[in-house]
Amino acid sequence: MQQVLxxxxxxxxxxxxxxxxxxxxxxxxxxxxxxxxxxxxxGGASVAFPFTDMDIVLRLWAGAFAGLGGTGL
Structure with a gap:
């Protein structure tokens, strides 16, 4: 969970x-x-595979959190 954050x-x-x-x-x-x-x-989280060894699901969760946080949701 720490890597996602x-x-x-x-x-x-x-x-x-x-x-x-x-x-x-x-x-x-x-x-x-x-x-x-x-x-x-x-999209940004899915192309971050060279920088982390996380599972794709965890990267997509991180991208969703970042995307929703980017608009203030």
Whole structure:
């Protein structure tokens, strides 16, 4: 569980920054931003395999936490 929180801590500001960039460049409705943030978090966690030896399920949980945390949920 500690590894999940470490990955979440690393991914959350990255996800928030990417969502802000997308929000300012693409005209999306505000209710689509949490879903976009979740997808970006899941994608970011799934490509983090060279940096950790965690299971894919744990990485996806970390990405989901980071994605939801990136929008304030």
């Amino acid at each position: 470490i990955i979440t801590t690393i991914l959350a500001p990255i996800v928030a920054a990417v969502v802000q960039v997308v929000k300012h460049t693409v005209n999306l409705p505000n209710n689509a931003l949490p879903i976009l943030s979740l997808v970006i978090g899941l």
